[in-house]
Amino acid sequence: MSQEDQQQADTEAGRTPVEDLASKTLDEIGHQAYWRANVRTLLSLLLVWFLVSFGCGILWVDALNAYSFFGWKLGFWFSQQGAIYTFVILIFVYVFQMNALDRRFNVDEDR
Amino acid sequence: MSAQVLTYIFVGLTFGLYIAIAIWSRSGSTKDFYVAGGHVHPLANGAATAADWMSAASYLSMAGIIAFEGADGARYLMGWTGGYVLLALCLAPYLRKFAKFTVPDFVGDRYYSQTARLVAVLCVVFISFTYIAGQMRGVGIVFSRFLEVDIDMGVGIGMGIVFFYAVLGGMKGITYTQVAQYCVLIFAYLVPAIYISLMLTNVPLPMLGFGSTVNDGSGIFLLEKLDGLTQELGMAAFTEGKKSTVDMFFITAALMAGTAGLPHVIVRFFTVPSVRDARISAGYALVFIALLYTTAPAVAAFARLNIIDALNETEYQALPEWFSKWEDSGLLAWVDKNEDGKLQYRGGAALEPAKPIFSGERGVSGERLVSNEVGASANELYIDRDIIVLAHPEIAQLPNWVVALVAAGGLAAALSTAAGLLLVISSAISHDLLKNTLARNLTETQELRWARVSAAVAILIAGLFGIYPPGFVAEVVAFAFGLAAASFFPVILLGIFSTRMNKEAAISGMLSGLVLTTSYIVYFKFMAPELNHAEHWWFGISPEGIGTLGMLLNFAVALVVMRVTPPPPEAVVDMVRAIRIPKQAA
Incomplete structure (x- = not known):
């Protein structure tokens, strides 16, 4: 249900004082912006996730194997080591970014 | 002291520890029993999640599979850890905010349908039991080989231990035992790996050691040496994959989406106090998991090298002692095809059918x-992949206490996962089936009693699976992931990320994904196994990877159906909006 529908429904129910409605709408706008920022963060992290595993580890593995990385072929290293290291970093970046986002939009949990 | 006495001591000590923890952390309420009261520290939850997640398959089988498949083994490494990333980013924080006890809870409430809840209960029970059967087999293998007791007896002892802490302690008992089990299993995995890495390369960290030069004075890299040896013996080079790119892609994707939907791991995130804690504990858990997952491929390369070294062109009488022990347990076999009294280890299968019939x-x-029948190849050795991790310390001639340690670690890995799965089954029955469907007027005390009873019954059934393993289990376990990917994952994901997603779309999506995946697997595995080759597969996708196609179909059907059917009720839309925001509503 869109915001207009929501307002409509609330008005029809005849139970929402005007001030409450205003603050609720503000909150909702904030929440929508928060959610969009959240999804953007997710998508950019998942892009990296896809590139290191499905990209470097599978699709381009043969091409990358032409290069060596210490004692590994590069593609082999990505598929058996590099992808996993990247995954760990990704989760911590996610934690850091999301906690910052929570604070910025004032939706973090009370302690 | 002999390895066997030491094994008894280590296994006895660790079991004693688990029991002590269970007594200390008994559950008093359903909230304790289902989600450990909801106040587990994120670091403890990280360790518990890692132990829960890493099953007998990760600990006992994975390095063995990679040892023999080389590059192709990467599908498990990337599939299982990559799926964890999906879970941590896309599902865990929101399900934590949802703040109920189980996955069927979420499905039932989000899709405002008792049918959907029941389907979810069925899926949870099916996935969990197929998974448990594998854990119990792991327990049986460890007991029969190291303590030389009957497999049945071993499974019985394992059941007894799990019974004690799962039934008494519920999630609370399981959580703190899993923390202890993680410490045991990672120590037991790393110690032999570090030992062997030092022996072969002088580098203490195995994850760096297998990219270093071998210390035999030749100055060549370990993987170069292994590639050379494997090709010389007529096998595929270790670092070259045999699977097609499209198949690797689909199998890895199925494993990822399947792991992200595993119910026993998802519920672990219900046990921490807040959304913020759920996020960071996912991070801790992946660090703990990555320690084992980056070591496993190193162990695999070391093991392959050591096996070739220890066995190839050796006379039977001169073979090391471990060979005859594993031969006695039926997991190794040798056929002297050229009658020279020496073992030739070559490419190709030694026997036809592949498993030995003594x-x-x-x-x-x-x-x-x-x-x-002896196969056409010159290869004379059959070796079961499951023994690599257990046998490797003996193959590399490590001290007895390391051998004993590995056995205790294997038991920790199998028991921790089994306990997590049992809890999911028991809560699916007592909470979702009884409390939320059949007997809504159940009191707290009654529900807790039912939770304990169903945990006890589930343990008995799981034990029977371990003692009388149905022949199809091994086939099915590999596909539990595909089924989870094709059913649960899209429904949970869309349930969070789309407010328009409704009951009709969820049910039709799940059904079409399940039907496609199941029929493809049943066709190639049971009805026409002789056609199970790349030229008969759709787009070159093996049954192992078909879950990905099932998942895509599920998404497609759901996205179409939800556009032509009525939107979900307002209360459900509000619930979805609420789980997206960490802050509690005033």
Whole structure:
């Protein structure tokens, strides 16, 4: 249900004082912006996730194997080591970014 | 002291520890029993999640699979850890905010449908039981080989221990035992790996060691040496994959989406106090998991090298002692095809069918004879992949206490996962089936009693699976992931990320994904196994990877159906909006 529908429904129910409605709408706008920022963060992290595993580890593995990385072929290293290291970093970046986002939009949990 | 005495001591000590923890952390309420009261520290939850997640398959089987498949083994490494990333980013924080006890809870509430809840209960029970059967087999293998007790007896002891802490302690007992089990299993995995890495390369960290030079003075890299040896013996080079790119892609994707939907791991995130804690504990858990997952491929490369070294062109009588022990347990076999009294380890299968059928007689050299046809290849060695991790310390001639440690670690890995799965089954029955469907007026005390009873019954059934393993289990376990990917994952994901997603779309999506995946697997695995080759597969996708196609179909059907059916009720839309925001509503 869109915001207009929501307002409509609330008005029809005849139970929402005007001030409450205003603050609720503000909150909702904030929440929508928060959610969009959240999804953007997710998508950019998942892009990296896809590139290191499905990209470097599978699709381009043969091409990358032409290069060596210490004692590994590069593609082999990505598929058996590099992808996993990247995954760990990704989760911590996610934690850091999301906690910052929570604070910025004032939706973090009370302690 | 002998390895066997030491194994008894280590296994006894660790079991005693688990029991002590269970007594200390008994559950008093359903909230304790289902989600450990909801106040587990994120670091403890990270360790518990890692132990829950890493099953007998990760600990006992994965390095073995990679040892023999080389590059292709990466599908498990990336599939299982990559799926964890999906879970941590896309599902865990929101399900934590949802703040109920189980996955069927979420499905039932989000899709405002008792049918959907029941389907979810069925899926949870099916996935969990197939998974448990594998854990119990792991317990049986460890007991029969290291403590030389009957497999049945071993499974019985394992059941007894799990019974004690799962039934008494519920999630609370399981959580703190899993923390202890993680410490045992990672220590037991790393110690032999570090030892062997030092022996072969002088580098203490195995994840760096297998990219270093071998210390035999030749100055070549370990993987170069292994590639050279494997090709010389007519096998595929270790670092070259045999699977097609499209198949690797689909299998890895199925494993990822399947792991992200595993119910026993998802519920672990219900046990921490807040959304913020759920996020960071996912991070801790992946660090703990990555320690084992980056070590496993190193162990695999070391093991392959050591096995070739220890066995190839060796006379049967001169083979090391571990060979005859594993031969006695039926997991190794040798056929002297060219009758020279020496073992030739080459490419190709040694036997036809691949698993040995022992005739009960001994050959000229004293080996156990098999009644299989001998394959066309010159290879004379059958070796079960599951023994690599357990046998490797002996293969590398490590001290007895390390051998004993590995056995205790294997038990920790199998028992921790089994306990997590049992809890999911028990809560699916007592909470979702009884409390939320059949007997809504159940009191707290009654529900807790039912939770304990169903945990106890589930343990008995799981034990029976371990003692009388149905022949199809091994086939099915590999596909539990595909089924989870094709059913749960899209429904949970869309349930969070789309407010428009409704009941009709969820049910039709799940059904079409399940039907496609199941029929493809049943066709190639049971009805026409002789056609199970790349030229008959759709787009070159093996049954192992078909879950990905099922998942895509599920998404497609759901996205179409939800556009032509009525939107979900307002209360559900509000619920979805609420789980997206960490802050509690005022």
